[in-house]
Amino acid sequence: xxxxxxxxxxxxxxxxxxxxxxxxxxxxxxxxxxxxxxxxxxxxxxxxxxxxxxxxxxxxxxxxxxxxxxxxxxxxxxxxxxxxxxxxxxxxxxxxxxxxxxxxxxxxxxxxxxxxxxxxxxxxxxxxxxxxxxxxxxxxxxxxxxxxxxxxxxxxxxxxxxxxxxxxxxxxxxxxxxxxxxxxxxxxxxxxxxxxxxxxxxxxxxxxxxxxxxxxxxxxxxxxxxxxxxx
Amino acid sequence: xxxxxxxxxxxxxxxxxxxxxxxxxxxxxxxxxxxxxxxxxxxxxxxxxxxxxxxxxxxxxxxxxxxxxxxxxxxxxxxxxxxxxxxxxxxxxxxxxxxxxxxxxxxxxxxxxxxxxxxxxxxxxxxxxxxxxxxxxxxxxxxxxxxxxxxxxxxxxxxxxxxxxxxxxxxxxxxxxxxxxxxxxxxxxxxxxxxxxxxxxxxxxxxxxxxxxxxxxx
Numbered sequence: 001x002x003x004x005x006x007x008x009x010x011x012x013x014x015x016x017x018x019x020x021x022x023x024x025x026x027x028x029x030x031x032x033x034x035x036x037x038x039x040x041x042x043x044x045x046x047x048x049x050x051x052x053x054x055x056x057x058x059x060x061x062x063x064x065x066x067x068x069x070x071x072x073x074x075x076x077x078x079x080x081x082x083x084x085x086x087x088x089x090x091x092x093x094x095x096x097x098x099x100x101x102x103x104x105x106x107x108x109x110x111x112x113x114x115x116x117x118x119x120x121x122x123x124x125x126x127x128x129x130x131x132x133x134x135x136x137x138x139x140x141x142x143x144x145x146x147x148x149x150x151x152x153x154x155x156x157x158x159x160x161x162x163x164x165x166x167x168x169x170x171x172x173x174x175x176x177x178x179x180x181x182x183x184x185x186x187x188x189x190x191x192x193x194x195x196x197x198x199x200x201x202x203x204x205x206x207x208x209x210x211x212x213x214x215x216x217x218x219x220x221x222x223x224x225x226x227x228x229x230x231x
Numbered sequence: 232x233x234x235x236x237x238x239x240x241x242x243x244x245x246x247x248x249x250x251x252x253x254x255x256x257x258x259x260x261x262x263x264x265x266x267x268x269x270x271x272x273x274x275x276x277x278x279x280x281x282x283x284x285x286x287x288x289x290x291x292x293x294x295x296x297x298x299x300x301x302x303x304x305x306x307x308x309x310x311x312x313x314x315x316x317x318x319x320x321x322x323x324x325x326x327x328x329x330x331x332x333x334x335x336x337x338x339x340x341x342x343x344x345x346x347x348x349x350x351x352x353x354x355x356x357x358x359x360x361x362x363x364x365x366x367x368x369x370x371x372x373x374x375x376x377x378x379x380x381x382x383x384x385x386x387x388x389x390x391x392x393x394x395x396x397x398x399x400x401x402x403x404x405x406x407x408x409x410x411x412x413x414x415x416x417x418x419x420x421x422x423x424x425x426x427x428x429x430x431x432x433x434x435x436x437x438x439x440x441x442x443x444x445x446x447x448x449x
Contacts, residue, residue: 026279026316027302029295052316079355080302088354097347097354100278101320101362108317119324120365124343124396127361157296169313170280171296176315204315221295224302228290 003163003213004192008038011186011212015151017044018071022107022147022178023051023061024154027080027224030171031060032155032188034216039064046071050147052103052174053077054084059222065093074147076100080224099127102144104177109146111180111209116145152182155216156205159189160196163210164203172204179209188216232424233405234447239373241266241449242420243332243403246371247273254278254323254363256333257301259373263332274308276328278319278359283311300359320359324366331367333360335374335399337389340436342399342411344372345391357394364395376404376433383435385409385416406430408447415439420447 005011012035015021021039025031036055039047040063047070054073055062062081064070072094078084087093098106099121109117118141122128132143154175157168165187167175179185187205192215234242240262247253247263249271255261264275264284275284277299284299285306293304307313322328337345344364347357364370377383385402402409407430408420417439421430423446431438 026300027298029279029298029302075356077356077358085354089351095354097356099357099361099365100316100359101324104316104320119362121324121362123365125361125393126348127357167313167315169294169296169307170277170298172313172315173280174316177317223293223295223304224298225304226293227287227303227305228293229287231289 001207002161003207003210004161005212005214007214008034008188008217011035011188011214012038012042014184015039015042015044018046019044019150020048020050022149022152022182023049024173024175024178025060026052026170026173028055028060028222030155030167030173030175031055032153033219034188035153035186036060036063039069040067043067043069045069048072048074050074050107050149052100054081056080056224057083072096074098074103076103104174106144106147107174107177107181110148111177114146116143118142119144147181149182150184152178152185154179154185154187156187156189158191158193158198159187159213160193160198161213162195163187163207163213164198165189165205165210166198166202167204176205179205184211185209186211187213189213190216190219232422234422235405237262238422238449239403239405242408242447243371243373244268246330246401247271248329249273251329252276252282252327253330253332254328256360258334260332260334261301276322278316278323278363280314280316280319281307281311283308285311320362323359323362326366326368328367330369330371331363332371332373333363335372335384337384337386337391338372338374338399338402339386339389340411340416341414342397343389344394344399345389346394348392350392360394364398367398370399371401371403372399373403376406383433385434385436387436406433409438418444420445422447423449
C-alpha cells in the first residue's frame with residue numbers, strides 16, 4: 001500500500017487545535033524537524049505533546065513552546081529548556097512528568113492494545129499519587145495506563161513507499177513505540193526508497209503502523225552536547 | 232584530603248566486576264567509564280538506546296544520531312547494539328543490567344533517593360532515574376556529602392520529592408564510602424587523610440562507625 005505524501009504540509013493535514021500529538025526523539029536526536037517547523041507555520045494551538053523532552057529554547061519542540069502553542073507536555077526530562085521551565089513554574093504550561101521507561105511502555109501499550117500495566121517505577125513517589133498499587137512477588141508496583149495520540153509524528157533514517165522504517169543509531173529511541181500509538185502516524189525520513197529496496201529482515205517499524213510518509217526537505221540534526229576527545 | 236570528582240569516579244570503578252552490564256548516570260557517574268580496572272570487561276548501557284557505549288568521538292567524527300542519555304556525542308564499541316526506548320527499559324526493569332551508578336541531591340538511611348525536583352525552584356524531570364532505581368539490584372550513588380550551604384545530604388529522611396524508596400545500597404562521596412543496611416549508613420572507607428570525626432560531623436543520618444575504618448586505596 002502506498003503511503004507516500006508529497007510534502008510536509010500534506011503529511012500534517014488534519015492536525016487541529018486541542019489535539020494530542022506524540023513527537024519522537026530523545027533530546028534533539030531523532031526528532032521530526034521538518035514536521036515541527038510546519039507545526040510552527042500552521043500555528044495550531046492548545047496542543048498536548050507527548051515527547052520525552054521539550055527540545056531546547058530555539059530548536060525542536062522548544063519552537064512550539066516559544067509560540068505558546070502547547071497547553072500540556074507529557075515528558076520525562078525537560079532540563080534543557082529555560083522557556084519550558086519558566087512556563088511550567090509560572091503555571092502557564094501544564095506538565096505531566098513521568099518516568100522515561102513508563103513513558104516508553106505507555107506508548108508501546110497504546111499501540112499494542114494493552115490498556116494498562118503494572119511497573120515498579122515511581123512507587124513511593126509523587127508519580128504514584130492516585131494510582132492503584134499492587135504487590136507482585138513481594139514488591140509493590142503501580143498501575144500505569146496506555147497513551148494514544150491523534151497524530152504520532154516520527155523520524156526515521158530510511159523508509160519505503162509502504163511506510164516501512166529503519167532508524168539510525170540512537171535516533172531510534174521513542175520513534176518506534178510512538179509510530180505504533182498514533183491514530184494517524186506520520187513518518188518523515190531522510191531517504192525515501194521504492195518498496196523492495198529495504199531488506200525486510202532489517203526493518204524496525206513495519207509499515208502497518210504508518211499512514212503517511214515523506215522525505216524531509218532538510219535535516220539540520222543539531223547536536224546538544226558536542227563532546228570530543230583529542231587524538 | 233577530600234576526593235575530587237575524578238577520585239569519586241575512580242573509587243566507584245573499583246566496584247565493577249567482570250562481565251557486568253552497567254548503566255552510568257549523568258555527571259560524576261559518566262567519569263567511571265574512564266577508570267575500568269585492568270583485566271575486566273564491562274559493557275555500558277545508556278537508556279536512550281545503546282549497549283556498548285564507547286568513548287567520545289575524535290573531533291570531526293561526531294554523529295548527531297549517536298548520543299548518550301546526557302545528550303553527549305559518543306561512539307559505539309565493536310559489538311554494540313542499538314534499540315528503542317521500550318527495549319532499553321525492558322533491560323533495566325527486567326534486571327538484566329547488573330549495576331546502576333547515579334547522582335543524587337539527597338540520600339536517606341533507609342536507602343531513599345531524591346534527585347529530580349526542588350519544588351518551586353527546579354524541575355528537570357526524573358528521566359530514566361525512577362525506572363532505574365525501582366528495578367536495579369545494585370545501586371551506587373555518587374554525590375557530594377554536603378550541599379553548597381554546607382548542609383548534609385546524607386540524611387535520616389529525605390526532604391525533597393523522592394525518586395525511589397529503599398533502593399540505594401552504597402554511597403560514595405568525596406569523604407567516604409558507606410553501605411546502607413538495616414536502616415542505617417555504615418562507614419566502610421574514608422578518603423585518604425579524611426578523619427572519621429569529619430565524616431561523622433557531616434553526616435546527619437545514623438552512621439555506624441566500626442573501630443577500624445580503612446582509607447580508600449585509589
